[in-house]
Amino acid sequence: YEELKNGKWLTDLAYFLSALQHSSGMSKDMIPGPYPKTPEERAAAAKKYNLRVEDYEPYPDNGEGFGDYPKLPDKSQHERDPWYNWDHPDLRRNWGEPIHWDFDMLTRNRVDMSPSPVSWSSMCKQLFGFIGFMLFMFYLGEKFPSYQPVAPKQYPYNDLYLERGGDPEKQPEEVKNYEI
């Protein structure tokens, strides 16, 4: 009844009901808290996320809604050791390990941020160089077409006068398709 008298009894009731339905209580603690400002808050947040206090680094507080969620290094799951005995081998992750914010992007089916054998600038130059060159050449080909010289087809017998249904009595006009 003390809690009922408290102003936020409705939110408490809501959390309680949701905990009942989801059968995994303590969901209120699991929501990320605000950005940690004092060292004690940092220590508490590091403990919550199973990280060392020195390793814990929250996202910068610029209002983007991260709260105190830790900022883990941007490494995709492709880079993790395939031979280690992970708890979840397909995800290359152990149980309880803090999850990167973009974890669903970094799974092995999706974005691969592993190091590339050639540098980024070299890759960009090669790809865009090739595409740019091909586009430029196609543009030139449109502008200056080059093909065998062609002319309209020339038919014999005065442009096939009889075959096209011309009057056999009448004399057709002479069609000269050549010049000597």
Added chain:
Amino acid sequence: MAEYRETPLAERPKTLDPNEYFNVSLEKRGAEEARAAFRANLKRQYQMQLNNPHRKELIEDPALTNWVQARGNIYPHFRPTQRTSMFGLAFGVVPLFFFYYVFKTTRDWKEERIRSGTDTQKYRLTS
């Protein structure tokens, strides 16, 4: 032995990092040990739950719950700053006007062409 060359996108793998083997200070070793202790503790918790013959329910992963709650509850910690307002404008407001103008003008051109009879494409797959 082949000399591994680092490039901007290819970082040195941990097993080839000489700092793993030489110049290992006590603090670094302590840090690694602490991390390994964390990992071992989590592994132990998981294995105890996994191999518990009396367990009837799913093993709940608190890190997963944290992540899901964090991704779902962005608004409570959202603050309208200059940066976030810029994002909101760029992705929420500008496309409306931009696409309105693009579609309107191109379709007006087409309408003009059709009305004046200069439209050369008789058959269209999309219209």
